[in-house]
Amino acid sequence: MGQHSGEGESRENERGEGGTRHGESGEGERTAGERTAAERTAAERRAVARWRDIAGADAVADDEAALAAVSRNTSAFRPRRVVAVLRPSDAAQVAAIVRVAREEKVPLHPYSTGFNWGLGSRLPVRDGCALLDLSRMDRVREVDPAGRYAIVEPGVTQLQLADHLAAHHPDLVANVTGSSPHSSVVGNLLERGTGFRRHRAEEVRGLEVVLGTGQPMRTGLWAGEGSRQLHHYPYGVGPRLDGLFVQSGLGVVTAAVVDLLPRQECLRLLVFTLSEAALPGVVDAVRELFLRGTLRSIVHVFNDKRVLAMAGGGRVPTWTGAVAVDGTAEQVALAVADARRTLTAAGASPRVLAEADAAAPGADPVVTALWDVHTGRPTTAFLHGLYQSVPGKETPADPDVLDGTSVGYLACMPVAAVDGRTVAELVALVEKTCAEHGMVPAIAVNPTGPDYLESVVNLYFDRDDPAQEEAARACNTALHRRLYEDGFRFYRVGVETMEALTGWDTAPWETIGLLKAALDPDGILSPGRYAPL
Numbered sequence: 380m381g382q383h384s385g386e387g388e389s390r391e392n393e394r395g396e397g398g399t400r401h402g403e404s405g406e407g408e409r410t411a412g413e414r415t416a417a418e419r420t421a422a423e424r425r426a427v428a429r430w431r432d433i434a435g436a437d438a439v440a441d442d443e444a445a446l447a448a449v450s451r452n453t454s455a456f457r458p459r460r461v462v463a464v465l466r467p468s469d470a471a472q473v474a475a476i477v478r479v480a481r482e483e484k485v486p487l488h489p490y491s492t493g494f495n496w497g498l499g500s501r502l503p504v505r506d507g508c509a510l511l512d513l514s515r516m517d518r519v520r521e522v523d524p525a526g527r528y529a530i531v532e533p534g535v536t537q538l539q540l541a542d543h544l545a546a547h548h549p550d551l552v553a554n555v556t557g558s559s560p561h562s563s564v565v566g567n568l569l570e571r572g573t574g575f576r577r578h579r580a581e582e583v584r585g586l587e588v589v590l591g592t593g594q595p596m597r598t599g600l601w602a603g604e605g606s607r608q609l610h611h612y613p614y615g616v617g618p619r620l621d622g623l624f625v626q627s628g629l630g631v632v633t634a635a636v637v638d639l640l641p642r643q644e645c646l647r648l649l650v651f652t653l654s655e656a657a658l659p660g661v662v663d664a665v666r667e668l669f670l671r672g673t674l675r676s677i678v679h680v681f682n683d684k685r686v687l688a689m690a691g692g693g694r695v696p697t698w699t700g701a702v703a704v705d706g707t708a709e710q711v712a713l714a715v716a717d718a719r720r721t722l723t724a725a726g727a728s729p730r731v732l733a734e735a736d737a738a739a740p741g742a743d744p745v746v747t748a749l750w751d752v753h754t755g756r757p758t759t760a761f762l763h764g765l766y767q768s769v770p771g772k773e774t775p776a777d778p779d780v781l782d783g784t785s786v787g788y789l790a791c792m793p794v795a796a797v798d799g800r801t802v803a804e805l806v807a808l809v810e811k812t813c814a815e816h817g818m819v820p821a822i823a824v825n826p827t828g829p830d831y832l833e834s835v836v837n838l839y840f841d842r843d844d845p846a847q848e849e850a851a852r853a854c855n856t857a858l859h860r861r862l863y864e865d866g867f868r869f870y871r872v873g874v875e876t877m878e879a880l881t882g883w884d885t886a887p888w889e890t891i892g893l894l895k896a897a898l899d900p901d902g903i904l905s906p907g908r909y910a911p912l
């Protein structure tokens with residue numbers, strides 16, 4: 380049984396059944412989800428008019444077509460009733476918008492670029508929110524080459540940051556994800572995402588936030604003026620607050636100070652293949668390599684969903700791993716020799732790749748894509764792979780339109796110890812559950828260091844086929860439930876799993892409720908996001 384806060388319960392009662400019924404009198408018995416744009420509450424109409432005054436008419440869309448478009452999502456989640464889409468252009472507008480939301484009691488769901496694919500895209504957890512699209516706030520405010528950090532606004536994409544560094548600071552490298560080049564740095568960080576080189580949580584040096592009260596604030600030493608080497612010491616004094624705004628609905632982040640990687644003299648990519656039988660031993664070997672300092676960058680290990688599908692389950696599937704090793708040429712030579720020896724002894728077949736291998740004419744596109752992301756260049760290759768995973772689908776000219784296509788994608792993200800036996804049990808449970816639903820999962824197990832690995836279980840399906848869509852949905856629900864019951868926990872969940880998550884004893888929900896009541900007293904920021912409704 381999970382802990383529920385008194386605060387969360389009283390809000391739910393105010394809203395009525397399922398948290399979707401609006402509390403305002405005179406609105407009859409229709410749920411918020413059933414209302415059309417033309418049937419907005421008086422408070423919603425007032426809020427939209429006031430938001431137009433703040434941000435300008437072109438920054439507020441509330442026509443049926445625009446609202447339907449933002450609700451459409453690749454995961455086939457139920458569309459939410461959205462009040463409006465707001466596109467402010469600076470932090471002052473954000474603060475004014477939040478104050479209006481508070482006064483009119485119309486909730487906001489902020490996002491940076493809205494590519495939270497597999498987990499809900501731009502969808503809020505509950506109906507009746509206005510979406511706060513921060514993509515127009517897209518300034519790289521500052522890069523400090525000596526301090527190795529960038530101050531970026533929510534709309535700054537990973538491609539924009541990579542291009543900026545390549546043009547102005549070639550000695551610095553961005554930690555990029557496998558998502559769209561046009562996905563954001565800040566949104567990824569606030570979902571506690573992971574780049575190919577390291578976990579985003581390690582990169583936060585400070586946040587600029589508008590709280591749910593409408594108050595602007597900055598975390599750590601950034602709260603004040605006159606500090607020498609301001610962003611060199613991320614902890615500040617007193618409680619460290621950055622973590623409060625990651626996976627929460629406590630504030631709207633209007634800028635983040637993010638750590639950048641130094642470009643090293645030498646980088647090699649270690650790519651290794653292994654059978655599923657060798658996976659536990661290879662995971663244990665990776666742990667040893669982290670413990671003795673040979674590896675310092677995240678290791679990604681993927682199954683090959685298509686090989687498995689072609690083999691009809693009758694052959695042993697092949698897995699592929701990749702990790703970057705960088706430093707001076709001497710350091711890299713030593714690390715590569717150790718990693719190669721250790722992985723080979725564990726049953727993997729490693730190859731060591733340099734830039735020329737990735738850039739050579741006719742190079743394996745998988746190698747090129749892995750090289751790009753490990754060296755700070757975002758790529759569309761992984762997105763392309765997603766489209767190719769659903770038979771009969773083509774990658775559109777603009778792959779970012781995923782939510783508007785019939786390619787279906789759901790993700791389940793358990794966390795586990797870097798321990799061979801645990802990983803074998805995790806993979807076996809995932810494969811068994813998926814097989815029962817007629818699904819073939821694309822699985823990644825990504826050790827971030829010696830202690831924990833993040834797994835990503837992707838389910839791809841054809842949204843034109845209702846039976847496949849239903850199977851994928853049921854499979855995703857079963858995966859979460861069974862993994863939870865087997866003692867696995869999740870590091871990230873989708874909007875339709877939030878309710879189950881907050882019913883499980885996986886976080887101090889009561890305390891989170893107290894924080895929510897203090898920083899967002901009217902519950903107007905992303906209600907239900909990693910918090911009880």
Ligand SMILES: Cc1cc2nc3c(=O)[nH]c(=O)nc-3n(C[C@H](O)[C@H](O)[C@H](O)COP(=O)(O)OP(=O)(O)OC[C@H]3O[C@@H](n4cnc5c(N)ncnc54)[C@H](O)[C@@H]3O)c2cc1C
Nearest residue numbers: 490491492493494495556557558563566567572573632761
């Ligand atoms: C092929 C493919 C590969 C992928 N690879 C990766 C990967 O390697 N690593 C990874 O982590 N993910 C990956 N993803 C998942 C996802 O696409 C990324 O995490 C992506 O960065 C999230 O989208 P976004 O940057 O637009 O964030 P958004 O959707 O803008 O934000 C995510 C959430 O954070 C909150 N939020 C965002 N901005 C703010 C703000 N300013 N203030 C308050 N709250 C905010 C909101 O709740 C929002 O829903 C992948 C997806 C696909 C399809």
